[in-house]
Amino acid sequence: QKEVEQNSGPLSVPEGAIASLNCTYSDRGSQSFFWYRQYSGKSPELIMFIYSNGDKEDGRFTAQLNKASQYVSLLIRDSQPSDSATYLCAASTSGTYKYIFGTGTRLKVLA
Amino acid sequence: NAGVTQTPKFQVLKTGQSMTLQCAQDMNHNSMYWYRQDPGMGLRLIYYSASEGTTDKGEVPNGYNVSRLNKREFSLRLESAAPSQTSVYFCASSVADNSPLHFGNGTRLTVT
Numbered sequence: 759q760k761e762v763e764q765n766s767g768p769l770s771v772p773e774g775a776i777a778s779l780n781c782t783y784s785d786r787g788s789q790s791f792f793w794y795r796q797y798s799g800k801s802p803e804l805i806m807f808i809y810s811n812g813d814k815e816d817g818r819f820t821a822q823l824n825k826a827s828q829y830v831s832l833l834i835r836d837s838q839p840s841d842s843a844t845y846l847c848a849a850s851t852s853g854t855y856k857y858i859f860g861t862g863t864r865l866k867v868l869a
Numbered sequence: 870n871a872g873v874t875q876t877p878k879f880q881v882l883k884t885g886q887s888m889t890l891q892c893a894q895d896m897n898h899n900s901m902y903w904y905r906q907d908p909g910m911g912l913r914l915i916y917y918s919a920s921e922g923t924t925d926k927g928e929v930p931n932g933y934n935v936s937r938l939n940k941r942e943f944s945l946r947l948e949s950a951a952p953s954q955t956s957v958y959f960c961a962s963s964v965a966d967n968s969p970l971h972f973g974n975g976t977r978l979t980v981t
Contacts, residue, residue: 790967801959801972802912846912852967855900855919856927868950 760785760793762849764860772868777834781847786826788849788858791823791830796862805845806832814837837867871895875960875973882950882980890945890976892960900963901943902927902970903935905956912959918943919966950980 761784771777783791790809795804808814808821808830820833830849832840844862873894882888882899886937903915914927919936932954943962947954957977961969 792969794972801975802970803973804969807969848912848970850967855902855917855925855966856914857902857970861909861911 760788760849760858762847762858763862764845764847766861767864768866770866770868771837771862773837773839775837775866777837777841777865779832779834779845779847779865781830781832781860782828783830783847783849783858785849785851786825786828787851787857788851789829789852791821792848792850792857793819793821793830793832794846794848795841796846798844802846810831834865837865839867839869842867854864871970872974873960873962875958875976877976878974879962880976880978882947882978884951884980886949887946887948888946888948888978889903890960890978891942892944893942894960894962895941896962896964897940898962898964898971899940900966902961902963903933903943903945904959904961905929906959906975909954915945915958915965924979942981950978952980954978955980 785804792807796802806821822831847860850857902917904912916935921940960973
């Protein structure tokens with residue numbers, strides 16, 4: 759069974775700090791990785807995606823991918839209370855149309 | 870630009886009743902998906918349509934059927950609802966395989 763694992767949290771960080779969210783995946787064939795933010799009662803919203811080893815930055819968000827360790831992370835700099843949500847990590851493999859989602863990490867940014 | 874539109878937003882069914890969840894996207898995406906989300910289980914794929922005219926089973930297809938009506942629309946049908954199908958259902962689309970999914974606002978279904 760292909761899996762994506764995330765710590766359920768909650769991860770609590772003070773406002774202005776860096777939040778670090780982590781995700782591991784079991785399928786070495788996974789090629790694309792996605793981070794979604796989901797507010798309570800709402801639908802998942804794409805934050806970032808990454809295909810290559812290394813870092814990818816977009817504003818306050820940085821995604822990091824290490825395929826050798828099968829590890830994906832999301833850093834949120836200058837965390838704001840509005841960042842409080844559940845963050846879902848997903849992995850997909852070309853040709854399968856199947857995206858495997860983790861159960862999410864709940865982030866709480868304390869004002 | 871509406872993105873992915875799902876109807877209805879909420880639905881209550883009695884065991885054995887049937888219903889169809891509708892989904893439409895206006896992004897000219899080729900692929901469409903139906904997921905369900907349950908507490909502690911994450912998002913699980915029910916069915917997907919790689920392109921117009923094709924549909925395939927996902928992880929949890931039992932009790933569901935789908936129709937890819939055209940490139941824009943992908944519906945999910947529950948023929949005989951069961952309490953185990955109480956869940957939040959999300960439709961999603963992507964321009965191609967392995968590219969980001971874009972989700973609709975979801976349908977909260979309760980089966981009593």
